Amino acid sequence: MIRWTGRLRWMLMILSGCWFLILARDYAGSWNDASRLAMVESLVDYRSLAIDHSRWVSTGDKLFVDGHFYSDKPPVIALGLASIYQLIQTLTGISFHENESLVCWLLVVLGMGPPFLWAIWSIDTIGESLGLRIADRLLIWFSLNFGTVLVAYSQFLNQHFLFFCFLTILLERVFSAMWEPKEKYFKDSILIGTCAGILYGCDQAAGPSLVVALGIYGVLTQSWRRNLTIIISALPWLLLHHIVNYQIGGSFAPANSNPDYLKWPGSAFHVGNMTGVIPDRSVGVLIGYGFEMLIGKKGFIGHNPTLYLAVVGWVLLRKASQNPPLNRFLEMIAIWTGMTFVAYLLFSNNASGACLSVRWFVPFLAPGYIVLMLLLANLPAVRPVLIILTVTGFLLGLSMVLRGPWTQRMLPGYWIIQGIGLAAACVTWYKISASLSTRNLRVVH
Numbered sequence: 001m002i003r004w005t006g007r008l009r010w011m012l013m014i015l016s017g018c019w020f021l022i023l024a025r026d027y028a029g030s031w032n033d034a035s036r037l038a039m040v041e042s043l044v045d046y047r048s049l050a051i052d053h054s055r056w057v058s059t060g061d062k063l064f065v066d067g068h069f070y071s072d073k074p075p076v077i078a079l080g081l082a083s084i085y086q087l088i089q090t091l092t093g094i095s096f097h098e099n100e101s102l103v104c105w106l107l108v109v110l111g112m113g114p115p116f117l118w119a120i121w122s123i124d125t126i127g128e129s130l131g132l133r134i135a136d137r138l139l140i141w142f143s144l145n146f147g148t149v150l151v152a153y154s155q156f157l158n159q160h161f162l163f164f165c166f167l168t169i170l171l172e173r174v175f176s177a178m179w180e181p182k183e184k185y186f187k188d189s190i191l192i193g194t195c196a197g198i199l200y201g202c203d204q205a206a207g208p209s210l211v212v213a214l215g216i217y218g219v220l221t222q223s224w225r226r227n228l229t230i231i232i233s234a235l236p237w238l239l240l241h242h243i244v245n246y247q248i249g250g251s252f253a254p255a256n257s258n259p260d261y262l263k264w265p266g267s268a269f270h271v272g273n274m275t276g277v278i279p280d281r282s283v284g285v286l287i288g289y290g291f292e293m294l295i296g297k298k299g300f301i302g303h304n305p306t307l308y309l310a311v312v313g314w315v316l317l318r319k320a321s322q323n324p325p326l327n328r329f330l331e332m333i334a335i336w337t338g339m340t341f342v343a344y345l346l347f348s349n350n351a352s353g354a355c356l357s358v359r360w361f362v363p364f365l366a367p368g369y370i371v372l373m374l375l376l377a378n379l380p381a382v383r384p385v386l387i388i389l390t391v392t393g394f395l396l397g398l399s400m401v402l403r404g405p406w407t408q409r410m411l412p413g414y415w416i417i418q419g420i421g422l423a424a425a426c427v428t429w430y431k432i433s434a435s436l437s438t439r440n441l442r443v444v445h
Contacts, residue, residue, distance in 0.1 A: 008137060008138075009121060009124045009125070012124055019145060020154055023155045023401070024108040025104070026104045028104065029156045030156070031060040032355075032406065033156045034058075034061070035062055035071040035072060036073045036158075037157065038055075038059060038062075039054075039075075041054045041055065044095075045095065050068040051071055060266075060269075063261035065261050070248050070249075072255070072261075073159065074201050074203070075241060076202070076237060079244070081157070084111055085107060088103060088110075107157060111157060111162075119366075120145075122171075123140065123168060124137055126175055126370060129176065131377060132376055143389075147392075148303075149300075149357050149365075150365065153359065155404050155405060159202045160360065161362060164363045167195070167199060167210070168366040169195055173191050174329065175329060175370065185226050192214075192233070193229065193232065194237070196233075197236065201237065203360070204257065206336075209335075209336050213336035213339065214230075216335060217328055218230065220328050249261065256274075262274060275344075276348075278346055286345065290341075299357065300357050303400070304365065305390075305392040305422070306369075307364070309382065309385055310368040310369070310375075313382070316375065316379070317330060330371075337364055344361075354408045355407070382429075384428050396418070
């Protein structure tokens with residue numbers, strides 16, 4: 001059994017890798033990834049941050065600064081992808097000019113594949129440390145890989161998928177550090193700080209929110225030496241992000257937060273619909289917008305039904321737990337999730353635009369599935385509910401994998417599939433409710 005348990009993680013990695021290779025696309029599917037590819041091509045082939053000469057300069061996701069066009073995407077991710085593209089050129093001589101499709105596919109595979117496999121490894125590491133049965137670890141793996149929006153967002157280059165990957169790696173190290181000997185603190189702190197620094201520049205709301213949540217957690221639970229190590233490890237990535245922003249827009253703030261840079265002929269964006277500006281609307285409209293992003297036709301929880309159980313599970317775990325380190329961990333992920341949601345609630349009005357569900361919230365899957373594993377470990381009776389919601393997500397995923405992430409159309413049978421799945425989950429919850437009392441829940445690790 002021990003030998004099989006050890007081999008399981010490698011098997012899951014191989015299966016996820018094969019699935020990822022099948023899903024990876026060899027072209028730009030939208031303005032979003034075209035803008036990122038334009039910056040990668042310009043950095044390597046033209047040695048410039050400006051994308052004027054790129055084949056993807058026609059993308060709508062761009063800024064016009066001092067007579068030049070620039071990508072409006074986070075620069076640190078593009079710099080990393082540019083390094084991979086440069087390596088491809090050096091080793092093979094292949095460039096976008098010779099074989100655009102192959103290079104696009106390789107950038108998806110090499111740019112997003114390794115972080116994804118590391119994230120899968122991290123998820124299963126937590127599952128094993130919690131003592132989950134092999135069947136439960138397989139359930140979590142299947143649910144995450146086939147029953148969530150990851151089946152769509154793993155197809156094209158995007159920072160939201162990468163944010164999920166690096167956040168999963170970070171949270172696993174933070175979680176595991178609660179139980180590991182202090183000798184490993186230094187190595188873990190460097191990894192946590194590096195991931196936090198990269199994520200800071202990945203998303204203008206989720207990144208800074210993570211730094212705040214992680215900072216609060218560090219102050220409450222960690223020594224000053226460990227916190228200092230994390231800060232030092234994160235600092236180079238934070239500085240790189242702001243330095244490149246300054247080179248593009250003359251400000252340390254994100255260049256895409258300046259409405260003047262969106263004023264170019266044919267631009268689809270303006271101060272009325274850009275993200276980062278508080279729209280003028282009533283409280284009722286604001287509340288409705290929040291529900292739309294969570295459970296409406298673009299609702300993120302609606303497209304990832306297992307998160308319904310994760311929300312309930314967080315409440316049960318936090319109510320029952322008398323473990324201070326675990327309580328701080330649960331509070332940290334709640335602070336980050338809440339701050340990110342509120343930031344986009346207040347500073348946007350388009351639910352992340354032309355995409356499947358709400359792409360800004362893809363990273364929410366990382367804490368969501370950690371909560372699900374904690375719930376399974378401490379309250380195994382919820383397993384049938386998780387299975388039902390996983391099947392519901394899988395049925396929705398059949399359409400998601402075909403349509404990809406850059407679609408505005410509602411999934412076929414979205415309300416019917418979700419309604420039947422939720423009804424079945426609620427009936428099952430009612431049947432097992434006697435064993436779901438928090439009096440019977442003893443939070444363990």
